[in-house]
Amino acid sequence: MKFAYRFSNLLGAVYRQGNLNFSRDGNVVISPVGNRISVFDLKNNTSETLPFSTTKNITCVGLSPDGSLAIVVDEDGAAVLVSLITRAILHHFHFHKPVSSIRFSPDGRKFIVTKENVALMYHAPGKKREFNAFVLDKSYYGPYDETTCIDWTDDSKCFVVGSKDMSTWVFGAERWANLIYYSLGGHKDIVVGCFFEKDSLDLYTVSQDGTLCVWESDTELDGLILKKSQDKPKLPRQGEEEEEEESEERDKVEGEEGEVIRGKVETAKEREKKKNVRYKMMSKHFFNKEGDFNNLTAAxxxxxxxxxxxxxxxxxxxxxxxxxxxxxxxxxxxxxxxxxxxxxxxxxxxxxxxxxxxxxxxxxxxxxxxxxxxxGHFNNMASLAYSPDGQYIVTGGDDSKVSLRVKPLTSCGRCPVKVWNTNTGLCFVTFTEHTSSVTNVTFTSSGFVIVSASLDGTVRAFDLHRYRNFRTFTSPRPAQFSSLAVDASGELVSAGAQDSFEIFLWSMQTGRLLEVLAGHEGPVSCLCFSPVQSVLASCSWDRTVRLWDMLDSWQTKETLPLTSDGLAVTYRPDGQELAVATLNGEISFWNPHTATQNGSVAGRHDLQTGRKETDKITAKQSAKGKSFTSLCYSADGESVLAGGQAKFVCIYNIKEQMLIKKFEISCNLSFDAMEEFLDRRKMTEFGSLALVDEGAGDGDGVSISLPGVRRGDMSSRHFKPEIRVSSLRFSPTGRSWAATTTEGLLVYSLDGSLVFDPYDLDLDVTPASIRKQLRLQEWASAIVLAFRLNEKALKQEVLEKVPHEQISVVCGSLPDIYVEKLLGFIATCLEKSGHLQFYMTWAQNLLMLHGQKLKNRSGAILPTLQALQKSIQRHFDDLSKLCDFNMYNIRYAVALSKQRGLKRAAEEETEDQEEEDEELSEEMSEASLEDAEMML
The missing domain is CATH 2.40.10.480 (Thrombin, subunit H)
Structure with missing residues (x-):
């Protein structure tokens, strides 16, 4: 099995902090999520998280006017220049201070960065061929407090900066003779937004107290005069003119890092003499009504x-x-x-x-x-589960929600269960029936029912056809359910309680409680049904794993002794092996039929936990208390995926009992327990900076987290969440795996880029020889050679050159070893290709002609078949929606035509009636004339 898994998407979080940006065409939203950037395509209803990450949470993003570049800045001021076309990092830079905002000029030649009370203007990267991508041009000083917002004029000649000192400063991007800087007041609170009018120097400024000031300039943009070097007089001045020149020379200093411009308050006499650009407040408006104070936060x-x-x-x-x-x-x-x-x-x-x-x-x-x-989930995610075809992921968390994205989200008063589409990365439905933390979720074998367990004492079943909660399972006495399992048939639902140490069994059909399994002497931490037998494995803190036979009066079949408290248990996909994670950091493998242990892996040293800010011991010592809390077998059953109270996810080979690969799920230093060593810069004479309370002078209010508390003190104003992995699952297709972490729902998949991975390569296997076989119409030979070279583009070219009527003949003449490879390739092509019937014909002929041979290797090719089923199911759903839409359109057209026909018939009938009435009136008038003549 290949292990070239790479980060592909981040679900469960759509926005954390920072500024939003629209793309140039306006169809894409770029949103910062933690230390990553997510891109949401509003036209195609898809989401993508870019593969790069920063060292801390992102605070601001600057997008170039052409949409090809982005500058991403984190909390410490570390910046990353990213290409949005190639998704690659081009340059690293550090501003050494937190950055409040960043903005490119409309012409794309410059960009402004504001930090503390200074605005820095840089040359935009890519406009000049230079070694350093960020070249400082000018530094602008003026505000006395931190800067908050920026805006440019449409011609990039000037820019405006808002500040927390309630002032707004207008600066010239070039050396204008009549505008170097201009300070505007008028506000009584922090300036939130400042905006230039289109093609004008007129301004709008908005403050936090809900005040809008409209400023009018007495000069147009064309009226700005460029200051030339020869304009400076060479003769010495006397009196006021000499002082003015000296102050001007002090205010404008050129150094190695660029030009420095310092703003100062000018007297009215000086302004009149220079005839600078002037501003006048035209009007002042208020957003808040009388007595209704509401802070304005964004504009x-x-x-x-x-x-x-x-x-x-x-x-x-x-x-x-x-x-x-x-x-x-x-x-x-x-x-x-x-x-x-x-x-x-x-x-x-x-x-x-x-x-x-x-x-x-x-x-x-x-x-x-x-x-x-x-x-997304606004608190920690606790569990996840893949649907049987791998199309959907269901998640539950501490915020008590379960989600499938399509319905609008409700407020966070209840705990949701969410369902996510793995193709689009969006949630399409959210179930909010639970009133406390959702501890576990799972799909039934049909894929249309979700079952969730919660600490509110209920286990609920949700229908994905009608999006409703159709079953609610409860216990005779209130219990907090911490584990959940559903058997292969979908008929039995089991949940383990963490307070009464019992396991409850319900019937899905009737919703009735069937049995209460007692025997464990500690909280039940995990449950798992065998995929091939009606046997339930339960893992507990009492250092045992019990196997319960569902067909024999729900009695204990076997009891497996453990060396420490059991935390997680899972069956291999074929049901022939059991993996158990214990508190001492070990993973043991058992044969469930003979109750014998096959081997074990000591994984405590592989976790490599970090050091918390409040820890007084080293990371090496704290790692001794860590363990794996979640286990999952790979799709082929040859390896096991393990994660726990650390930032690493490990993949172990079961046969060799060795570590194959480790994945670092996050490098975000905004989380706790990320750094391995103590940072001396955070140490003071009173100890660690995290232990020093800045608010209280007597030191009594030091906020040290209690033992076992992972989320921090919820009453404190600030706390850093601890990085950990709460749940892991492999996709049934074997192409990806997902993990619920502190950062969100991370999805890792096999990289789709070109990787040279030949099979049985020889000197005569070249693209030229393959195309020669195609010209000779030796289709089977060309396919075999293409799969030996193993290049995706070449394999697709060879397959699509085969005539449709020759597919059955070629499938019958293929060697057995290439049948499975071809079937897996067709499953991946069918997912994105538009040649639906063509690839379906290939799949049908392969399964019909080689069905018996594939059946003998059903365990090995199960991920391939599930990937094929996922692709077919997705096309079926899309086509069924299209057919339904067309059917409704046709019905509407038929009804409309009938209505028009009836209307036309009614009109014709009225016309005929009118003609008859006219004829009748004419006859009556003639008769009346005859009667009059007779009377005369």
């Missing part, structure tokens, strides 16, 4: 449409048309603080990010409807 302005969007701490947003300040509409989209707002290029879609709840919303304001609404 965005669309210049072509003159629309200002403002988000507030209460989850309300306003749309105003400027400069008249006309309210277009106001809406509450969430009950949480809106942290970021962005508008796409056309001005139709508005993106909102709520960091506290992890929500990402895209709103179309003209139709007043959601384009995109996603919310």
């Amino acid at each position: 965005a302005y669309h210049k072509p449409n003159h629309i200002l969007v403002t988000g507030f701490a209460s989850g309300i947003f306003h749309l105003h048309e400027l400069p008249e300040f006309n309210l277009i509409h106001s809406l509450s989209i969430s009950d949480q603080r809106i942290a970021s707002v962005a508008i796409n290029s056309s001005g139709d879609w508005i993106g909102f990010g709520c960091s506290r709840m992890g929500q990402l919303l895209v709103w179309e304001w003209q139709s007043e409807s959601y384009v995109f609404k996603q919310q």
Whole structure:
């Protein structure tokens, strides 16, 4: 089995903190998620997480005007230049201080970075051929407090910077004679947003207290005069002119790192003498009504449409048309603080990010409807499960939700179960019936029922056809369920209690309690049904694994003694082996039929846990108390995947009992227990900086976490979550595996890029010889040679050259060893190719002609068959939706034509009736004339 798994996607989190960005075409949202960047395609309804990561959580992202480059900055000021086309890191840079905002100029030649009270202007990377990608051009000083926001004029001549000192500063990007800097006041709170009007120096500034100031400039953009070097007088000045020149020379200093411009408050006399650009406040508007104070937290302005969007701490947003300040509409989209707002290029879609709840919303304001609404688990994920075909992943967590993404998300008052589509990376449904943490989730063998266990004392079954909770299983006495298992038939549901040490069995059909299995002397930590027999394995803290026979009065069949407390148990896919993880860091392998141990792996040293900030012992010593808490067999059963209270996931070969590969799931230093050694920079004379309480002077309020507490003190204002892996699962197709971690739901899959991996290679196996066999119409020989060279593009070329009528003949003449390889290749091609009937014909002929031989190796080729089933099922779902849509359209067209026919018939009938009435009236008039003549 290959182990070239690479990070492919991050699910369960859509937004954490930082600023949102729309792509150039306005169809893609770029959202920072922890120390990674997620890209959401709103047109195709897909998501992708870029493969790079920063050392800490991302705070701001700057996107180039052409959309090809992005500058990503983390909490410490470490920046990464990324190509959004190749998804590769181009350059590393460090600003050495936290960066509040970053913005490219509209022409793409410069970008501004604000940190502390200074604005730094750099040459944009890629515009010049130079060794250093970030070249400092100018430094701008003016504000007395931290800077908050930036905006450029449309022609990139000037930019404006907002600050926490309630002032706004306008700077010239070039050496303008009549504009070097200009300071604006007028606000009584922190400036949240500052925006230039389209093709103008006019300004709008928005502050946190909900105040909008409209500023008008007396100069147009064309009125800016470039300052030339020959304009400087060479003769010495006297009096005020000499002092002015000296102060100007002090304010403008050129050094090796660029030019420094320092703003200063000028007198009215100096301003009048220089005839600089001047600003005048035209109007002042207030968002908050009388007595209603609501902090304004985010703002965005669309210049072509003159629309200002403002988000507030209460989850309300306003749309105003400027400069008249006309309210277009106001809406509450969430009950949480809106942290970021962005508008796409056309001005139709508005993106909102709520960091506290992890929500990402895209709103179309003209139709007043959601384009995109996603919310991840807002607390730790606890468990996950793959559907039998590998298309869906269900997750449950401490926030008490279960999710499948399609329905809009509710607020976080209840705990959800979420279902995610592995192809799109989005959640399409969320079940919120649980009222406490969801401890375990699983699919039934049919793939249409999800079962979840919770600490609220219930086990619930959810239907994926109607998206409802159709069964609720409870115990006679209230119990907290910590483990869950469903048998292969989907009829028996079992759950283990952590307080009463009992196992409860229910019937899925009737929902009734069948039996209560007692015997364990400690909390039941894990349950697992055998995939081939009706046998339940239960693992407990009492250092035993018990095998319960479901067919023989639910009696204990075997009891396996362990060397330490049992934490996890799992069956091999063929049911012939059992793997158990214990508290001493070992993984033991057992034969369930003979109750004998086949081997064990000591994995404590492979975990390599980090040192917590509050730990007083080394990481090596703390690793002695760590262990694996989740186990999963690979799809072929030859290896086992293990994870626990560390940042590493290990894959062990069972036969050799050795470590094959380790995956580092995160390098984010914003989490606790990441660093292996003590950082001397965080040490003070009073001890570790994490143990020193900055708020209390007497030192009594030191917040040291209690033993066993992983989430930190929830009453404290700040705490760092500890990195850990709570659950692991291999995909039934064997092409990927997923892990629920502190960071979210991480998916690792086999890399799809070109890897030279030949099979039985010889000197005569070349692309030229393969194409020669194709010209000679030796189809079977060409296929064999292509699979020996093992290049995906060449294999696809050879297969698609085979005539449709020759497929059955070629399949019959293939050697047995290449049948399985061809079937696996067809399964991967069928997932993305549009030649549906062609590849389906290949699969059908291979299964029909070699079915008996494949049946003898059913265990080895099971992942291949499941991958084929997944591809076929996905096409079936897509085509069935298309057929249903077409059927409804045809019915509508038929009904419409019938309605028009009836209308036309009614019109013809009325016309005939009118003609008859006219004839009758004419006859009556003639008769009346005759009667009149007779009377005369």
